[in-house]
Amino acid sequence: MASSSFGSAVRSTAESLRQLYEELPYPNVAIEASGRNAIDGLYRLSLTTAQYARTRAIVPSEGALILNAGCGSGWETLILAEANPGARLVVCDLSAESVRVTERRLRYHGFGEVELYVLDLLDIEQLGLEFDFISLNDVLYLLDDPVAGLKALKRVLKPDGILRANLHHAYQREVIFRLQEAFRLLGLFDLPTPEACQRVREFMASLASDEMRAALRWNPEIYKDDTNIRANYLLPGDKGFLIPDLMRMLEEAELGLVCLVDYADWDPALLFKERAMPPWLQAELDKLSPADQNHFYELIYPNHRLIDFWAEHPGSSLVLPWSDADWLGGRVQLNPILTDNVEFRQNFAKAYEKKLEFAMNWPGASYGRLTIPAPQMAWLGSLLQGPTPVKAMIEQAAQVNTLEPEAAQEEVLTYLAGLESFLFVMLDPAPVPGEGVFPIA
Ligand SMILES: C[S@@+](CC[C@H](N)C(=O)[O-])C[C@H]1O[C@@H](n2cnc3c(N)ncnc32)[C@H](O)[C@@H]1O
Numbered sequence: 001m002a003s004s005s006f007g008s009a010v011r012s013t014a015e016s017l018r019q020l021y022e023e024l025p026y027p028n029v030a031i032e033a034s035g036r037n038a039i040d041g042l043y044r045l046s047l048t049t050a051q052y053a054r055t056r057a058i059v060p061s062e063g064a065l066i067l068n069a070g071c072g073s074g075w076e077t078l079i080l081a082e083a084n085p086g087a088r089l090v091v092c093d094l095s096a097e098s099v100r101v102t103e104r105r106l107r108y109h110g111f112g113e114v115e116l117y118v119l120d121l122l123d124i125e126q127l128g129l130e131f132d133f134i135s136l137n138d139v140l141y142l143l144d145d146p147v148a149g150l151k152a153l154k155r156v157l158k159p160d161g162i163l164r165a166n167l168h169h170a171y172q173r174e175v176i177f178r179l180q181e182a183f184r185l186l187g188l189f190d191l192p193t194p195e196a197c198q199r200v201r202e203f204m205a206s207l208a209s210d211e212m213r214a215a216l217r218w219n220p221e222i223y224k225d226d227t228n229i230r231a232n233y234l235l236p237g238d239k240g241f242l243i244p245d246l247m248r249m250l251e252e253a254e255l256g257l258v259c260l261v262d263y264a265d266w267d268p269a270l271l272f273k274e275r276a277m278p279p280w281l282q283a284e285l286d287k288l289s290p291a292d293q294n295h296f297y298e299l300i301y302p303n304h305r306l307i308d309f310w311a312e313h314p315g316s317s318l319v320l321p322w323s324d325a326d327w328l329g330g331r332v333q334l335n336p337i338l339t340d341n342v343e344f345r346q347n348f349a350k351a352y353e354k355k356l357e358f359a360m361n362w363p364g365a366s367y368g369r370l371t372i373p374a375p376q377m378a379w380l381g382s383l384l385q386g387p388t389p390v391k392a393m394i395e396q397a398a399q400v401n402t403l404e405p406e407a408a409q410e411e412v413l414t415y416l417a418g419l420e421s422f423l424f425v426m427l428d429p430a431p432v433p434g435e436g437v438f439p440i441a
Pocket residue numbers: 014017018021026027069070071072073074075076092093094095098119120121122136137138139142143
C-alpha cells in the first residue's frame with residue numbers, strides 16, 4: 001500500500017480530522033443546491049443499482065435502512081435520500097458542525113426524518129441497528145486503520161446488505177501525496193487553516209513556471225476556496241491505495257468484492273485503439289480474475305481518483321447469466337434513478353420522438369458516457385412508459401427499422417444486454433401474471 005507518512009503525531013488523525021471538518025464541513029456546496037440531477041452520485045448511492053449489480057434482482061429502496069457514515073456537510077446524504085425513495089436514513093460524523101449542516105440541508109430539501117448522530121463510525125454498533133446499505137464516500141482512506149473501519153461496518157451490515165466505499169488511488173493522486181509530504185515538512189499542517197492555505201497560495205504563485213504549477217495540479221480558480229486546499233494539499237490522514245490493497249483489506253475484514261462501482265470504465269480493452277489488442281494479450285487477460293484485470297488497468301493508465309467499490313458478506317450472492325428465454329419472457333425497465341428524473345425524461349423523449357442519437361453522462365458505462373444511436377432509440381423510447389415486455393420491443397424494432405423478426409430479436413437482445421451490463425436498464429425475468437403491460441406509443 002502506498003501512503004503518505006505522518007509527521008510528528010501531535011494530535012491523532014481522528015482529532016485533526018474532527019477539527020478540520022468542524023471548521024470546514026465538506027463539501028462546500030450551497031444548502032439550496034438540489035441533488036436531483038446529480039446522476040453520478042445518484043448512480044453510486046442507489047441501493048437498487050448496487051443490489052442489481054450484486055444479484056440481478058430489482059430490489060426497491062422503500063423500507064430499507066441506510067447508513068451514511070462520515071456524512072460531511074450532507075451533500076452525499078441528500079443524494080442518498082434522492083436516490084433511495086422511501087428508505088430510512090441514519091447518518092453519523094465525527095464533527096458536530098458537519099452533522100448540523102447536514103440536518104439543515106436535509107430539512108431544506110424536505111427530508112426531515114433522517115436520524116443524525118455525532119459519532120465515530122468505529123462505534124456504530126452502539127446504535128443497535130443493522131443496515132441494508134452503507135455508504136462512506138471519501139472517508140475510508142482517512143481512517144488510521146481502514147480495515148478496523150470495514151470490520152466495524154461489516155458488523156452492522158445485514159446478511160444481504162451492501163457496503164459502498166472508496167479509496168484514493170495511490171498513482172492517480174501521487175502528486176498530491178508528494179505535496180502533502182512537502183507541506184508537512186514546512187509545518188503547514190500545524191497552522192490555522194486560513195494561514196496554511198495562504199501559504200500554499202503564496203508557494204504556488206512563487207513557482208518558476210506555469211508548467212510547474214500545472215504539474216502540481218494547481219488551479220487558482222479551484223483553490224480560491226480554502227475547503228479545496230484542505231481537501232487536497234493539506235488533508236490530514238490522506239492515503240493512497242491500489243486494487244491489491246483493496247482486496248487484501250476486504251479479505252482481512254472478511255468482506256467480498258461485488259465489483260467496482262464504475263467497473264465498465266476499468267475494462268483493459270479501453271486501453272487499446274478501437275478496443276482491439278493482440279490475441280496473446282487478450283488470452284492472458286482472460287486468465288486473470290476481475291480484480292487482477294482492474295489492477296492491470298491501473299498499472300497501465302491510473303486515471304481514476306477513486307477506487308469506488310461495492311462489498312458484501314463474502315459469497316452471499318450468486319449471479320447466473322440470463323438466458324435468451326429469460327429475456328424473451330421478461331420485461332425491461334430503466335434504472336429507477338432515471339424514471340422520475342425530469343431532465344432525463346425530456347432528453348430521452350426528445351431523442352425518441354425526433355429519431356435522434358441520445359447521449360448522457362452515465363458512470364456505469366465506459367468512459368462514464370452512454371450514447372444510444374437513433375435506430376436503437378426508435379424502440380427504447382417506450383421505456384419511458386414503464387417496464388416494457390422485451391417481446392414488444394422486438395416487434396417495435398422490426399416495425400420501425402424494417403427488420404426481419406430474427407434480426408430484430410438479435411438486435412434488441414444484444415443491445416439490451418449491453419445497456420443492462422451498464423446498469424442503465426434492468427431485467428425482470430418473471431413478470432407477475434396479469435400485472436399491467438404498457439402499450440407502446
Ligand atoms: C472528505 S469528508 C466526506 C464527506 C461526505 N462523505 C462526502 O463525500 O461528501 C470526510 C468526512 O468524514 C468524517 N469522518 C472522518 N473520520 C470519521 C470517523 N472515524 N467516523 C465518522 N466520521 C468520520 C469527517 O468528519 C468528514 O466529515
